[in-house]
Amino acid sequence: MKFFIDSANIDDIKEALALGLCDGVTTNPTLVAKTGRPFKAVIDDILALVEGPVSLEVTALDYPTMMKQARELRAYGDQVVVKLPLTKDGLKACKTCFDEGIATNVTLCFSPSQALIAAKAGATFISPFVGRLDDISTDGMSLVEDIVRIYENYDFETQVLAASLRHPQHVVQSALAGAHVGTMPLSVIQQLFQHPLTDIGLQKFMDDWKKVPSA
Numbered sequence: 001m002k003f004f005i006d007s008a009n010i011d012d013i014k015e016a017l018a019l020g021l022c023d024g025v026t027t028n029p030t031l032v033a034k035t036g037r038p039f040k041a042v043i044d045d046i047l048a049l050v051e052g053p054v055s056l057e058v059t060a061l062d063y064p065t066m067m068k069q070a071r072e073l074r075a076y077g078d079q080v081v082v083k084l085p086l087t088k089d090g091l092k093a094c095k096t097c098f099d100e101g102i103a104t105n106v107t108l109c110f111s112p113s114q115a116l117i118a119a120k121a122g123a124t125f126i127s128p129f130v131g132r133l134d135d136i137s138t139d140g141m142s143l144v145e146d147i148v149r150i151y152e153n154y155d156f157e158t159q160v161l162a163a164s165l166r167h168p169q170h171v172v173q174s175a176l177a178g179a180h181v182g183t184m185p186l187s188v189i190q191q192l193f194q195h196p197l198t199d200i201g202l203q204k205f206m207d208d209w210k211k212v213p214s215a
């Protein structure tokens, strides 16, 4: 499973890269707003740092403006993946992007039926939002499992990008389900390292090492 960092924060992206756990980046308008920086400045910094796919989201709701923004975003570089909402206009734009060779990430997916039509529109990635379904007492991970199965049934090339991952179990369950990509904030990446038995074991090794006589 590829690891994308779900962030527009340059320091967080640098840290994920240093850890070897940044195969790409996903952003959204909320994450860009959190940086307090202009969109162009954020894009320039991310694209200078990262070699893998970088998802940048359109902010228009209508097809013509989405396509204008999609072409503008793609002009920043071949690694740009245009993020489109799962709406009628979004999927129309997805189809046109496919025809024009522009990679897409269809976002805000909350049902298998939405994922099926996104694949038929030629989406490069589909982003099911696991945590937000959990938030409303629905099993978000079963959506990832269903999409993986549907795509395998028909050999769709669309990659399942498990998003809105909030904790390590979401990451593990996404991997077990066969998601191609998991995108997560740096805080979740850092949680993946943690185990109390590692800390306890390491402390014992360090304590015992002090007992080893010097030559």
Ligand code: G3P
Residues within 6 Å of the ligand: 006, 026, 027, 028, 129, 131, 132, 163, 164, 165, 166, 183
């Ligand atoms: O990038 C979209 C998604 O990952 C957002 O996650 O935690 O805001 O639901 P969250």
